[in-house]
Amino acid sequence: MKKIISIFIACIIITLVGCSGDGHEGEAKTPSGSSVQKGRDYEEVVNEFKEKGFKNMRTEKREDLVTGWLTKDGEVESVSVDGDQDYSSDEWYSNDVEVVITYHTFPEKEKRDTGSADQKSSAKKNKSKNDKEDKSTNDKEDKSNSETKEKSNNDTSVESAQEIVTVKNNEDFAAVLAVKNEADPIISEFAKKYEGRTIEFDGYIANMMLHGNYKTRYNILILAGDYGDTTFSGPNFQFKDVNVVSDLNLTGSNIPDTIGMGQNLHITAAVEEYDETSGLFRLDPISTEIR
Template sequence: MLRTFTSVLALVTVLALAACGSSAVPEGEARVPESSNTLEGEQFENVVALLEGAGFTSVETEALGDLITGWLKDPGEVKEVAIGGDTTFAASDTFPTDVTIVVYYHSFPADEEAEEPEPEPETTSAPSVEEGVVTIENNAEFAAIVSLGDYCSGEIAAFASAFRGRTLEFNGNIGALNNSGSNTTRFDILVGVGDYSATSQPGPAFQFRDVNITSDLGLTGANIPDTLSVGNNIIVTAEVRSYESNSCLFLLDPISTQFR
């Protein structure tokens, strides 16, 4: 009798274990194919495919942007997987198929991931002439500002900023000539565009500031007068220095001055 009871008990135990081993996943749920520890370190694309293949329908990814050059982690390597917010799970665990799963993976910051740099937007203030002397004839921006009626225009300020350090050449005139402070050998010279006119002067109010006529203007040509005076028509070659918004003066450093 004891032998029969023992045999029955063993059979029940085997059947119970078999039933546990073959238990079906409840409807509307799916079994996690791997544990959380196993998924860490895998490429995120493979993990997404594995989870979706197991029946999960809401698998998301999130790049961490946490890598810097020289780190041993590879871009795309999974840091952790969160299932419904839980980052620790076993391969035998089951969850609703529509549970939110987020696969977090290592990546470089967004500005380092771009394969190609985005082209810089074109700006109207960029120089039209890459090299050499800027003239009215070869540069549309310069041609535009010399015809303006307002010498305080923002277009002039933008041009001066964009062309700082560049060399300009144009026909101009001496519009005003004053001592620089109390110095009797240095002058502030107002330079207009085109031929001198006592009644109107379009374009910027160019100025040579604190210059010596003999040593700084670079006087050239066969018809250099004995004295420099208001009304002289000249050919100006000068370097763009700056624009003063408070006085609306466009400062130039003279390179050469030729009388015409």
């Protein structure tokens, strides 16, 4: 009888032990599904998977960023668990399966170019300061000649200001649209030199967002070229605080009811300023032709 009771108690203990485990030893449960991870910072995603118990993490970078305006540096493109990019949340996997996190970043060359551009910009500022001091000294020594030259230059400026600047008639503008680094110092130099002048070029809407709390006024990012181009060049142009109807002055044979990201345009606009802090080259739209 005692033997039977002992066996019965042992069975109860085994059953309780079996029930107390969760049945997922050596496994890890996925956090949010793959679609939720897209657009997040990749380091946050890595840490989240580690906290869930995954041990085999690998990151892959896509060096495809040009401006960093639409897609941020480090932004996740996709996450795969054991080769599956369509996994769901709260799924159990062996904790040693491979988790691959792919994210966007700037090419290494572009990062080096940006640092080099900062050094060049600083050198040019110092040179500009010295040039201004030299010019001031020369002006005091020969005031009468300066006034004569100034009058002549003003007459020439009035004549040249009437001509619209394009890549065909202006080497400076052609060089600006060809730069690969949107922070290249020649962009700032061009903006200062041609402030108030009218430029004309083909571009497209790369991004469009509401300005502040307004519902009908927008900040529009314009890039040179055609939407869908695989290569990018030129500054980050911006129409700031504009109304699509009254400010853009849309023209063309087929004006759509609405415009948005991806719309190809032929732009005629006045040069306002280049903001070195934001990297935006602001323009005042004169006419915008739908292409």
